[in-house]
Amino acid sequence: MSGEPLIDLKAVTRTYLTGAATVHALINVTLTIAPGELVAIMGPSGSGKSTLLNVLGCLDQPTSGSYRFEGREVATLTRAERAALRLSAFGFVFQGFQLIARTDALDNVELPLVYADVPGPERRTRAMDALARVGLVGREHHTPAQLSGGQQQRVAIARALVNRPRLILADEPTGALDTRTSIEVLGLLQSLNHGGITVVVVTHEPDIALYASRRLVVRDGRVISDDRQRAHDAAADLQALPQKAA
Amino acid sequence: MSALGSIVPLAFGALRRNRMRSSLTSLGVIIGVGALIVTVSSGEGSKAVLQAQLATLGTNLLIILPGSSTSGGARGGPGSGKPLTHADLLDLVAGVSAARYSAPVDRTTTQVVIDNQNWLTTVYGSTPEFFAIRDWTLARGRFFTSGEADSGAKVCLLGQTVATQLFGNGDPLGQVVRVKIMPCEVVGVLGGKGQSSQGQDQDDLVVMPWVTFKSRMMSQDRVHVGSILISALSPDEVSHAQSQAMGVLRQAHRLSDKELDDFTVRNLADLAATQEQAADTQTGMLRNVAAVSLLVGGIGIMNIMLVSVTERTREIGIRLAIGASENRVLLQFLVEAIVLSAAGGLVGIALGLGGSLALSAINHWPFIVSPGWVLMAFGLSMGIGVVFGFYPARKAARMNPIDALRFE
Incomplete structure (x- = not known):
């Protein structure tokens, strides 16, 4: 590995105070992720994997320790600075899709560009391109309720990539999807990764982690294993799957 | 943005x-x-x-009423005390430089009759200045003249309501109506004013010269005056005219500094305010x-x-x-x-x-x-x-x- 890491965590700890109890969600996590990696974070529920993803995505802040993103210390940024960083550098994909209801696919995808003050016509073009890249041409004006789960997650991925992020963070992106659709979504993330975007996926499904080139296991707030692996090719697996009954 | x-x-x-x-x-x-x-x-x-x-009541108007009497702690209304006199009016005309017009007003409620029609109305006795002070206009005919006023001519003007009640759509000019017991020639019909702010019909009246009124309606009393109207030169002069009028009357009634006014000067601007x-x-x-x-x-x-x-x-x-x-x-x-x-x-x-x-x-x-x-x-x-x-x-x-x- 050469060059500067995209993500550099040093001794990151995150504790919550819930009533009288103190929950240690992350304990002394040290981790680097290089640009271009596709990392799967695995672990049982309550292991701290979602907290790790939230810290990486600057949705949450470490209680102690250092987080450098592209060499810049971001653990101590203000709320507004973190919002600006999320807007310019990160794309998020969530388990529950988290699209805005009763708002069509195009408007959902345009949202990050609205907050980035991209002018209207350019916004529209870029959102259309992003929807085309996830294979949703012709569905631009469907609302989330009119789309299937897989389609909704693809809208969410289009929204995550529309502001040209360096890092896409996906929290259980296949949690609500069937096997075939799950592999389709992973195929999309793989193709974005081949396009140069670093991808971090949180999942509790070992099948999903197979498509990553690196596999972290988190348990009780600590990273207990960190393995590199040969990633499965989602496109090839999809070919091998029996076709849906037409 | x-x-x-x-x-x-x-x-x-x-x-x-x-x-x-x-x-x-x-x-x-x-x-x-x-x-x-x-x-x-x-x-x-x-x-x-x-x-x-309020404008229909007349412009820059002061109304002077006789004072009230007090007997045994009970105060009578205006007119229960010392009455105003024609001499007071002459003093006011001479002494109030801020006044444009001054006029005596006496009135009574009586029947006005022509042929088989009759109507109960208020009859006013005054001078030609009355029309100017109260901003009366003419619908037809003319006001009575100073000569007629001084000589006590048997002429009168009808308000719109009275004219309608007695003559319908007919022409009252030149007709002789009987006011109380006195025959009287109609020389004019006043323009309409409508209701007052208290809801009274201001057009329900007959106006005749003050001398005629006093000698024919009242029993020959040409000394006392029911009330006196004064129109100030301008709105700004109203309070000046008021204080002048009060000074003149206090002197005319020989009131010492310790005595209260035996008359009332009402300022319509105050009422309006x-x-x-x-x-x-x-x-x-x-x-x-x-x-x-x-x-x-x-x-x-x-x-x-x-x-x-x-x-x-x-x-x-x-x-x-x-x-x-x-x-x-x-x-x-x-x-x-x-x-x-x-x-x-x-x-x-x-x-x-x-x-x-x-x-x-x-x-x-x-x-x-x-x-x-x-x-x-x-x-x-x-x-x-x-x-x-x-x-x-x-x-x-x-x-x-x-x-x-x-x-x-």
Whole structure:
């Protein structure tokens, strides 16, 4: 590995105070992720994997320790600075899709560009391109309720990539999807990764982690294993799957 | 600001998704602004009517009445004490330099008869100055002259009501009517004045020379005068004329410094001011009620915005997570509140103008709406959106995105 890491965590700890109890969600996590990696974070529920993803995505802040993103210390940024960083550098994909209801696919995808003050016509073009890249041409004006789960997650991925992020963070992106659709979504993330975007996926499904080139296991707030692996090719697996009954 | 360009349509979209709720929320502001416009406009309208009515009483008018007597602690009304005299009138004419006209007025209620028609009315005895002081116009014929006044000619003028009652559509000029027992030639018909501010018909009268009145209606008493009217040179001279008249009468009645006035000088401008003040107080009170309902409307908006913020917690979480700044989220909800209340304001203004127009038609007063008030009402409704939208908007902006995304 050469060059500067995209993500550099040093001794990151995150504790919550819930009533009288103190929950240690992350304990002394040290981790680097290089640009271009596709990392799967695995672990049982309550292991701290979602907290790790939230810290990486600057949705949450470490209680102690250092987080450098592209060499810049971001653990101590203000709320507004973190919002600006999320807007310019990160794309998020969530388990529950988290699209805005009763708002069509195009408007959902345009949202990050609205907050980035991209002018209207350019916004529209870029959102259309992003929807085309996830294979949703012709569905631009469907609302989330009119789309299937897989389609909704693809809208969410289009929204995550529309502001040209360096890092896409996906929290259980296949949690609500069937096997075939799950592999389709992973195929999309793989193709974005081949396009140069670093991808971090949180999942509790070992099948999903197979498509990553690196596999972290988190348990009780600590990273207990960190393995590199040969990633499965989602496109090839999809070919091998029996076709849906037409 | 390019942000607003995208936020305003966003706000309209959010409100359109909840049409019924949005319109019900705006209702408070609609009613408040509507009520405000109606009260202000009808206040102005009724004030204009009041002023027009007071103007019919005469301009710059002073009324001098005899004083009241006090016996055993019980005070009689005006006229129960020392009466005014014709000599007083002459003193006033000579001594009040701020007066343009002075006239004696005596009156009595009596029957006026012609042929088989008769009518009970008030008969006034005065001089030609009376017509100038009270701003009477002529519908037809002429006023009586100073010569006729001095010689006690048997002539009279009829008010509109009396003319109609006795002659219908016929011509009263030159006809001889019998007033009480005296035959009297009609030389003119007065122009109409309509109702006074107290609701009396001002056109129900007959006017004849004071000398004629005193010698024919009363038992030859040409000394005492019922009341004296004075018209000041200008509105600014009214109080000057008042103090001059009081000085003249105190001297004429030989009152020492310790004695109270045995007469009353009534200033009609004061009366007008009192009535206007009463009207203003009433309008002010109604305006306060309207303001309170506007306040209640604002609280309604805050309530619904709080509900909306809670309902849309996940949406807010999404917006914050993908990088919306706190200010953008704050602005979004603030603009929604402002759009709600400003839309309510516009509808309220329209309803208020319609209501004012209807009221002015029903009450026959002028439709007066000052653009300043309309603008102020609109500004007020926007202001209510800002004030009552701020707290819910801030609540939305301050949410923690992680918690907001997990909200069910």
